Structure formats: structure tokens, C-alpha cells
Amino acid sequence: MGLFNIFSKKKTQSTLFYHTDVHCHILPGVDHGSQDVVQSMEMLKAEMDMGISRVILTSHVTAETFENTPETLTAAFGVLQKAVAEAELPIELHVSAEYRMDDYWNRQWEAGAVLPMPGNYLLLENSFLQERLDMDQFIYEVQLKGYKPILAHPERYAYYSQRRDRLRHLHDAGAKFQINILSLAGYFGRGAREMAVWFIKQGMVDMLGSDMHNIEHASIIKEYINTNDWKRLSLQLEGHIINDAVK
Numbered sequence: 001m002g003l004f005n006i007f008s009k010k011k012t013q014s015t016l017f018y019h020t021d022v023h024c025h026i027l028p029g030v031d032h033g034s035q036d037v038v039q040s041m042e043m044l045k046a047e048m049d050m051g052i053s054r055v056i057l058t059s060h061v062t063a064e065t066f067e068n069t070p071e072t073l074t075a076a077f078g079v080l081q082k083a084v085a086e087a088e089l090p091i092e093l094h095v096s097a098e099y100r101m102d103d104y105w106n107r108q109w110e111a112g113a114v115l116p117m118p119g120n121y122l123l124l125e126n127s128f129l130q131e132r133l134d135m136d137q138f139i140y141e142v143q144l145k146g147y148k149p150i151l152a153h154p155e156r157y158a159y160y161s162q163r164r165d166r167l168r169h170l171h172d173a174g175a176k177f178q179i180n181i182l183s184l185a186g187y188f189g190r191g192a193r194e195m196a197v198w199f200i201k202q203g204m205v206d207m208l209g210s211d212m213h214n215i216e217h218a219s220i221i222k223e224y225i226n227t228n229d230w231k232r233l234s235l236q237l238e239g240h241i242i243n244d245a246v247k
């Protein structure tokens with residue numbers, strides 16, 4: 001290999017083995033992710049650099065901080081879709097949300113104010129302090145109503161690391177597990193990284209997500225997927241990940 005090849009190899013961006021990002025905060029102005037359409041477009045271009053051609057927009061829905069509704073999310077979605085069409089960006093967008101299972105969500109859920117992903121998937125987030133007390137009953141109820149629950153980044157809830165049997169139980173009960181690539185990259189610390197690797201070893205990773213809130217997150221992911229660590233782990237994930245089946 002000549003010098004030219006060494007340099008050109010360094011500049012090559014590796015792409016992901018799947019094409020749908022099921023978790024990101026690219027929708028403009030509705031949470032602490034993208035603040036405007038310019039930032040959203042930059043983040044979508046980063047997604048495309050990584051080989052992503054479909055993006056499910058999953059903005060936060062949380063009590064007090066981001067009390068979004070299907071209406072607020074759909075309005076922002078209209079703005080972004082217009083910009084994407086004008087720029088002729090070849091990327092498919094869908095609007096959904098990341099629902100924190102708190103009191104606000106309980107009211108929205110009861111009222112049927114829910115914006116699921118294609119295929120009726122729902123991205124659900126635990127509190128970082130504890131699991132909801134009626135978690136088993138709730139996961140059952142979600143499925144009874146025809147939705148498919150996805151637990152967002154289970155590797156990030158520290159309380160599960162001492163209760164891994166609980167994770168197996170939830171998975172057996174029908175909850176899909178979505179792991180953050182940022183966790184694998186070490187962005188959330190050693191504990192989350194170790195748990196993320198443990199999920200892979202257990203064969204309990206159903207989906208991967210960028211969970212990108214800004215262009216810095218996108219850069220970290222782009223850099224990480226160029227590493228041998230990612231190449232080694234992704235070999236264990238290929239064939240198990242159902243990101244592209246969310247439709």
C-alpha cells in the first residue's frame with residue numbers, strides 16, 4: 001500500500017450496516033436537541049454520511065420540561081419536511097417521540113395523545129432514578145392496545161446493572177431494547193459502556209440509535225464507527241438488529 005492509500009483510507013467514513021435511525025433529537029425547536037432548521041439539516045447530513053436514509057424523529061416528551069403533544073411535534077415536522085424538500089435531501093423522515101413514562105405521559109396515554117412510529121412502535125424512556133412501579137402491567141397494557149414497546153437505552157439506567165434478571169424479564173415480556181451507539185463509544189461513561197457490551201453478549205439488542213441531540217454527538221458517532229471496536233461489535237449485531245423493519 002502506497003502513501004496515497006494510507007492517507008485516503010484515513011479520510012474514508014465508515015457507514016452503518018443498517019439504514020434507519022430510530023432515536024434522535026433532530027426535530028427543530030421542541031426539546032433540547034436541534035434548536036433550529038439549520039442545525040437539523042446539518043444533523044441529517046451527518047446521518048446520511050453514516051449511511052442512514054430513514055430517520056424516525058423522537059423528540060422528548062417529559063413532564064414540565066418538554067410537554068409536547070402530537071400537534072406540537074407534527075407542526076415542527078412540517079417545517080423540517082419543507083426544508084428537506086427544498087434542499088432535495090434524499091432522506092425519508094417520520095415523526096414520533098421519546099416518551100418518558102411519567103405523570104404527563106400517563107395523562108397523554110389515557111387521552112390517546114400518542115404519536116407512534118411506523119409499525120406502531122413506541123419509544124419509551126424510564127426515569128433515571130427508578131423503574132415505574134407498575135412497569136410489568138404497563139408493558140402488558142401497551143401491547144394489549146396494539147403498540148410495540150421499545151425501551152430507550154436500557155444500558156443507561158444504572159439501577160438495572162444490579163438487577164440484570166429484571167432486564168431479561170422485560171425482554172421476555174415483549175419490550176424491545178434500543179442501545180445508544182454513544183454508549184458503546186463511551187460517551188455516557190464506563191458503566192453504560194459495560195452494560196451496552198453486556199446486552200450485545202446476551203443477544204438482547206434489538207435496535208441501535210444515535211440519540212443525537214446536536215452535531216457534536218453526530219461527530220462522536222461518525223468517529224466511533226470508524227474504529228475496530230465498532231467493527232468487532234457490529235459483527236455480533238448484524239442479523240439481530242431490526243431498525244430497518246420499523247415500518
Ligand SMILES: [Fe+2]
Binds near residue numbers: 023211
Ligand atoms: Fe433520546
